[in-house]
Amino acid sequence: MRHGRSTPNRASSRKLGILARLGIRGKLNLLLLPPLIAVVLVSVPFVLGQVGTAEAANQSAQVARNAQQLGGLVLHLQRERLVTAAYVANPAMTADTMLQQQKTVDTAVEAVRSSLGPGAPDELAALKAKLERNRISHPLFDTDRFRRHIEAAYVTMWEKHQRGEPPAGFAVAPLSASPAR
Numbered sequence: 001m002r003h004g005r006s007t008p009n010r011a012s013s014r015k016l017g018i019l020a021r022l023g024i025r026g027k028l029n030l031l032l033l034p035p036l037i038a039v040v041l042v043s044v045p046f047v048l049g050q051v052g053t054a055e056a057a058n059q060s061a062q063v064a065r066n067a068q069q070l071g072g073l074v075l076h077l078q079r080e081r082l083v084t085a086a087y088v089a090n091p092a093m094t095a096d097t098m099l100q101q102q103k104t105v106d107t108a109v110e111a112v113r114s115s116l117g118p119g120a121p122d123e124l125a126a127l128k129a130k131l132e133r134n135r136i137s138h139p140l141f142d143t144d145r146f147r148r149h150i151e152a153a154y155v156t157m158w159e160k161h162q163r164g165e166p167p168a169g170f171a172v173a174p175l176s177a178s179p180a181r
Helices: 010-016 024-089 096-116 122-137 143-162
Strands: none
Touching: 024 096, 024 143
């Protein structure tokens, strides 16, 4: 006798089906199986959605890190431009500061390249080619024009000072591109 009942004979067990042949543990396992399947069916899409969200967040963080490094590189390039303009404007200035800034830019470029890795987007190569083309024709890279423009501003300030005028805003007329360009 098992759990207070008599053992059924084989003929009646065939009529009762699979439940009659299961013991208490089997019946309890069978009772717990549908809720367990329901939990799995509900939780798998949720977990997969969370994994997708985490991957998107990681990608956004990587883009932010790359943007930060590129911003730093732009800052170093702007400093290099100003130091170069100062060197061009002042013949007595030594080239040491300019060369040091160029080394800083080179270091920043290598840091950006290494952080982007070998799988860097093709847009970077296109951007680099565009910058190389624009160096010849765009005012941003025309240091001689920049020098002439700032010298004109200094002359205007000096003339205002000579006339005894108080400091005030003024505009310098646009200058043409450098003749060597």
